[in-house]
Amino acid sequence: MKQLLYIIIVLFLVGSLFSACRKTYESVPLGQQITPDLAFDPRDSLGKQAMTYLLTTYQQAFYNGHNRIGGNYLDAASDDAVASASGIPAVQGIATGAYSATLTNADDMWSRNYTAIRNATVFIVNINRVPMIEKLPNGQPARAAYRSEARFLRAWLYFQLVKRYGGVPLLGDSIRQITDNVQLPRASFGDCINYIVSECDNIKDSLRTAAMVTANTYGRITRGAAMALKAEALLYAASPLFNGGNIEGGNELTGYTGYDLNRWKLAADAAKAIIDEGAYKLMPNFNDVFITQAAPVGNNTEIICWMQVGTPDNKVESSNAPVGYTSAGGNGATSPTQNLVDAFGSDSGYAITDPAAHYNVNDPYAHRDPRLNLTVFHNGSLWLNRQVQTYNGGLDKPGGTVQQTKTSYYLRKFMGAFESVNNTPPSYSGMYHDWVYYRYAGVLLNYAEALNEFSGPSTEVYNVLYALRKRAGILTDAGNTYGVPQGMSQEDMRTFLRNERRVELAFEEQRYWDIRRWKIAGPVYNNAPLRGLDLQLSSSGQLFYNPIPVLTTVFRDPQMYLYPVPYSEVIRNSQMQQNPLW
Secondary structure (H helix, E strand, C coil): CHHHCCCCCECCCCCCCCHHHHHCCCCCCCCCECCHHHHCCCCCCCCHHHHHHHHHHHHHHCCCCCCCECCECHHHHCCCEEECCCCCCHHHHHHCCCCCCCCCCCCCCHHHHHHHHHHHHHHHHHHHHCCCCCECCCCCEHHHHHHHHHHHHHHHHHHHHHHHHCCCCCCCCCCCCCCCCCCCCCCCHHHHHHHHHHHHHHHHHHCECHHHCCHHHCCCCEHHHHHHHHHHHHHHHHCCCCCCCCCCCCCCCCCCCCCCCHHHHHHHHHHHHHHHHCCCCCCCCCHHHHCCCECCCCCECCEEEEECCCCCECHHHHHHCCCCCCCCCCCCCEEECHHHHHHCCECCCCCCCCHHHCCCCCCCCCCECHHHHCCEECCCCEECCEECCCCCCCCCCCCCCCCCCCCCCEECCCCCCCCCCCCCCCCCCCECCCEEEEEHHHHHHHHHHHHHHHHCCCHHHHHHHHHHHHHHCCCCCCCCCCCCCCCCCHHHHHHHHHHHHHHHCCCCCCHHHHHHHCCCHHHHHHCCCEEEEEEEECCCCCEEEEEEEEECCCCCCCHHHCCCCCHHHHHHCCCCCCCCCC
């Protein structure tokens, strides 16, 4: 547990995290070290050094999910995508089970999170030494809000650990020194969830509301973020992996030792509390969710908690766009699978396996759920003044050694670049690519899932599906059902909601964790290889869509439902218990 020991923070320019905060907080020169005495100076009535410390902790705690796993999205370790790169990219190592306790996977967060947890605790313990004069818009002292922001970051960091490892050591407000005992045991899964939920309950009333956020406090943790974290933690706690499906029945570190239906009600109530506050609502257009910043900088009414990622650029586009747009750039890093594409129904809302969808295998992208075209590029997609060509020999599937799609698909989601009518050839326009952790659509889906699991299909559950599908642009009928089957059983609704969640939240680091908490990762990974298409264009111009396997994934069930605790931690700490089968 030496990773828990104090690491002196080297400050650097933190304005890239909160661009508006650059107006208020001066950065500290690179190389200047900060100690608690400097950061929490009783003579600093403006709290400038303390704020720099907090913003640095934000940056240490939050991560940018765009292409974060060795240049790929985490979803490329699920059944929704594969990495386009040759060899064995880091994300493919996760998908094929190429990791162990001694060879950690690229998503391991043990050391980074405990470092950030300690720094958050330093702020929490010491901020009251600073006589800050700043007030919130409602007249309350700002210092309490800043302290609660650090408590949120700490709770969020713990949750990221819990969903990867199960129960982990809880350090409370202690700041251990090198001479202190750091031989600490893991807390139970239930105790960790209770701690996270309790922290969220205790801080939410002292945080800013969404309406209090100004240009100078853009990106700060709000009341809504604390409520969303609580709802997510309770949803995971109620899910099959931890609630009755414990991979080692009597082991309190890996989940609850018995099933409790009421855990679903707690999760539903937590999500419903966010809905009832009325602070957030769905954006009118699905694509705008990902290219529009929150108020007051933008008019995004849907995002609740996010990381502001630098300044406007086209990194997401250049990393993931089809490779044939040489003038604009496109490295095609992500290849969505046919498995994901098949999850999108028709524009009338029916699954493509339903005769009512009128799905045509020879024209597979016609009359589909509009979210499909906003999530993936397929052959024939219109982009920057021409159609995407992913047939063999096409501009975007040229063959040879250049990195290109392995499935005939490219990632489209998150891209806000557009062609300029004044530019020839067309080029990308810089956009903010904030990484969103919580958005209102996710809260609605959490609520619907938890409510269905607790009491079965209801009007409230159906209304969530109607709202999301209406926003998506799904056509409706006289009954305004948007293709949602009526009279579903609880099991049928479960299946339907899981698919809706998959298409709505694709590439938002949800699918990877969902198939684990639902305890279906074994069959998802092991039943068949992931699929793509081999498109052949005949001399007469006819396209042939040939299914092909693209990757055989591996999931050692039940071992891989939790990550192994890093071996270095186990050998240094006699009280550290390894996860089962590792």
